[in-house]
Amino acid sequence: MNVNFTKHVNEGYQLAEERAARYFTSLYNQVRNKSYVPALTEDIQIWKRKHVRGYSGVSFFSRGKKKPDTRDYYRYIQWLNYTGKLDDYLDRSVSYIYLRDLGKTLDSPVTQNRIQRTVADLNKHLLKSTNTNKGESPEFMNLAGVYRWAQKEGTEAAVIWLFKKLRSVASHIPEGMSAEHAQRKLIKIILGVVLHVMDELGDAASPGERSRRLDEAIRLGYSYGLTYPFIDDLLDSQILTLQEKAQYSDLIRSALLSGAVPELGVWTGENVKLIHYIHSELTEAFEYIKQHQSPDTQQTFFEQSYVFFHAQDIDRVKALTQPDYTNEELYIPVILKSSSSRLIARSVISAPEDAGFEERTFFFGIYNQLADDFADMEQDLKDGAVTPYTYYLQYHEQRPDLINPFELYWAVVANLIRSVYDSNAKVREVILDRVINGLKRFKERAGAEKYNKTMGMFAAGFPELNQLIQKMVRKADDVDFFDKLLRDRMVEHLKNDAREQEDFHTTFKSARTLINSELKFVKPQGITAMKEQLIDAANYSLEGDGKRVRPILTWVMGVYEYGLESEAIIPLLRSLEYMHTASLIFDDLPSQDNASTRRGRETLHQVHNSATAELTGLYLIQRAIGEQASLTRFKAETVLALIRYSSQKAEDMCMGQAMDLDSKGKNLTLEQLNMVCFYKTGVAFEACLVMPAMLAEASEAEVIALRKFAYHMGIAFQIKDDLLDVEGDTDVLGKPVGKDVANNNSNFVSILGTEGASKEMWEHYCLATEALQAIPRNIPFLKHLMNYVVNRER
Structure with a gap:
């Protein structure tokens, strides 16, 4: 093992942990003294002017045609177009992707120009698709549609390779893991890496260079995305025994700390074939990423990967039966893993250093993670998984020192709008759209009674602000997002x-x-x-x-x-x-x-x-x-x-x-x-x-x-x-x-x-x-x- 390499990776983790601790302390102080409440209240009041309308503000068309269920993909797209809402819908959706996945600010003319072009292309594609498709899945969810895209971009070889890889992965996902969600996450990571490369290329790249870079991005995206089903999901599942999990985690940790995948060693039990396949596939992926890392970004990639894995591992071994985790122990790993997962997507393509991207991504990560944990709270509780929400549900009555994660979430929202994005109007619009949409979706899924009970517990600490938030959940419209529509559609399609x-x-x-x-x-x-x-x-x-x-x-x-x-x-x-x-x-x-x-x-x-x-x-x-x-x-x-x-x-x-x-x-x-x-x-x-x-x-x-x-x-x-x-x-x-x-x-x-x-x-x-x-x-x-x-x- 290279001692200096290991030393640098460990030091990288320590620095990230110290930074996460400072961020958490800042959020903790805002929750404790409620300093985020006035600013957030003002932002929501500004935001609601566009989203809570009286009768006169509703268009003739939207009055004349009832909104269809979003699960009816093509009818919903047609309704958005019929009511004149499609452009705004796509604009906030694409803008959110630029914020979350690409780490952009929305005040840049270059970014706005790219967003508008993407919206125009999507609009054209979706309307054509709704007119020609007979109810089948969208083109980008079937092999023929993806291959046609590959032909336009000159990446046929990479896509044929990817088809074979995805088929192999699907056949090796064991019972006890969600095959649909594992595949969805893998595909999402691949798309994220491809988006980063397309953004890096811009408009100046030659067709040959664009084809080469996108070919590489597809393979890099798969190589990185493979860690989700075969490291995160596998270790979170009950497929492996405790001994196997420990042995497997040590193997992953050793690879990240040394920069080389160790031999599998002796492995016995019913999971032998699965582990041999995974070890072989992950080794190939690991080597591909290493070979395509530039010397000046390789260290960064391994540091970020180790931060992500180690933070996940710390969270994974927590037990809901353990009553004395500190707030820091609950939140710092969340900050680390949520920010590093997206930082890796950029470092895996050897993108040049971008301090602004790294800064924004670091602060943005926990926003997504807390939103996801809130949505998955019931299932996590059943699985005995420790998240800020499940732990608060379990111990808040005995532990008055525990931070309310829902309140911290709003502090994160306020911090993003005011401090990270300098009160940019479009950022405020997109982030609050997303927040209210998340609550609406949770309410629809849980039912009004359960939703109100949940809110009564989590929102008790800020009653006036919560009253305003709940009014938005009841009355605000036009907060749906295309990526959520695609997520639901993809899971159903799979x-x-x-x-x-x-x-x-x-x-x-x-x-x-x-x-x-x-x-x-x-x-x-x-x-x-x-x-x-x-x-x-x-x-x-x-x-x-x-x-x-x-x-x-x-x-x-x-x-x-x-x-x-x-x-x-x-x-x-x-x-x-x-x-x-x-x-x-x-x-x-x-x-x-x-x-x-x-x-x-x-x-x-x-x-x-x-x-x-x-x-x-x-x-x-x-x-x-x-x-x-x-x-x-x-x-x-x-x-x-x-x-x-x-x-x-x-x-x-x-x-x-x-x-x-x-x-x-x-x-x-x-x-x-x-x-x-x-x-x-x-x-x-x-x-x-x-x-x-x-x-x-x-x-x-x-x-x-x-x-x-x-x-x-x-x-x-x-x-x-x-x-x-x-x-x-x-x-x-x-x-x-x-x-x-x-x-x-x-x-x-x-x-x-x-x-x-x-x-x-x-x-x-x-x-x-x-x-x-x-x-x-x-x-x-x-x-x-x-x-x-x-x-x-x-």
Whole structure:
């Protein structure tokens, strides 16, 4: 361990602690002598002129249309625009982000100009979104929307990397932790770091420099944000034993004090796999941040990180059963952790020193922390967590020396408005908007009775001021914030997405089980030995570990979306899998791709011979046609049209395979490759979507939209296959990797490279997702199927 490094980090903590103690003493004195009350009362009186209106002050429009529930995201945005409130709403929201996250003052012309431009861009985007979106989540909450932003900024590689990382994190969040809130906080940190970089870049940066810096910001934001789910939330949860928590905390502390991540060491128990994953991921993140720190900011970063962690750790080990914590012990760690968390977001990008930012951020942090602790008070009390509020609730009757945290909160508000921001009118407006909004939200969540009881206890020390505050809570309007709307929407989106994903996997599994049970051919008695051999060969190919994506897609669309009877479309499901399996048998032949394994077992021609394989493929095709002709519960003309369509798609697939074979050893263009893989792969997906739509007699417009979706899905599927052929695992895939290279085949990776192929795959992912907008029904299964296509490992 570097002794000097450790010494500097410890000294940094001591200096921060001394500063926090001075700040606390100042706030304590203001609470004790009530010196903040006159100034705050005056500020609220000024503020209320804009927010408490008589009848004459209410616009004609706002009288004519009732305010919708903010949980109805698009209707709420439309209402804000309809009533002329949208610009003010966005202005205070963006201004608050500049205050809280970027540490800006609002009296700077440069800052005001940036705020106004951001508001104008948001306004344009939101109004366009409300007009085009059919109630789905906002674009920035879905992968396609984020990737489209990445394309504009030239950060596709970083965003593809981030998608993979976030998916991995989500899969490793253990039960007992809130997956939605862990992911939300991680995403919030990433956005915060990106905002800092965008602010640092300004308007002068070249496109190349902007792209490079934003790429770095995304990776740095993830690397820093990872500490929230896998350090803070994990240590706050009950996942680890007390011994594990102590061992894990020592590990983190050692890394921050030495500047190097120690080896994990011996770890036993049921959390071994989780800890090994976290240690590996945090080590990678730690090293990435270190490598991207400039020499003159690295020490600052580690000092601030240690302040944050150590202050959190001090708070974490407090017990609500301990009755003798001093006010200093309760509040100084809060000041330290709340200020350092945002200071890190700036130091992690090696931003130049800014004394004004650091000063404002230091004083601002506790304001947010006390507001958050107030909102989370009930849950914290249930969890036995020590916060200024829970501790006051527990001991204020026995401990008259305890500071009322609600009163301290108002002292912080007054200090920010008057001392930190010099009574700037816009700062007063934004901060008091936020304060009253927080109380309104708490009242709505807790109910009036509980709210009044809480206020009766916490606000007893300043009755006149409280009377004014409560009047504002009852009567003031226009205090909502966009980031709160997004927070609520994101949490709901993540919960809903998790439900849909679980439904997708459940449906996929049950449909696969159903289809597998229907595929095997039964050998009638008295058949010839040769036919028996043919059936055995067909069953051998069908019994492999196939994904069954195509018939599953048909079953879901037919039964779930079009209301067809499951029994009625079983023949169609068989026909699709028979056709697909036949195509694989032909594809694997020595005369074509010469594959040795398929679906986790030897290919058919390896078990028998090429002639048997060819005949089995033909046999399966004929049986597929017979199955389609068995769709007797539908109109005869509809079934005939379906068979004609199916034969045309089979022709297309043959043409695609012929084109693929003819391309061996040739350098195809991207356009040619798209055509080959669509005919090879995409037409089968199209058939799976279009055939149940035909049976349900869906409109032509819907069929066109389904075809477009299938086109892009098919290409994305093939690109993923090409990537897996380079990066995949033979044991997982069930077939050998490197097949295309061995066969001298052109594919997306050979033409575009791994990174280029990934970008092309995500482009088709976006186009497929956008095609869904034209389908006059919301089909979550297709959305999650696209996620499966680009994220699968086999």
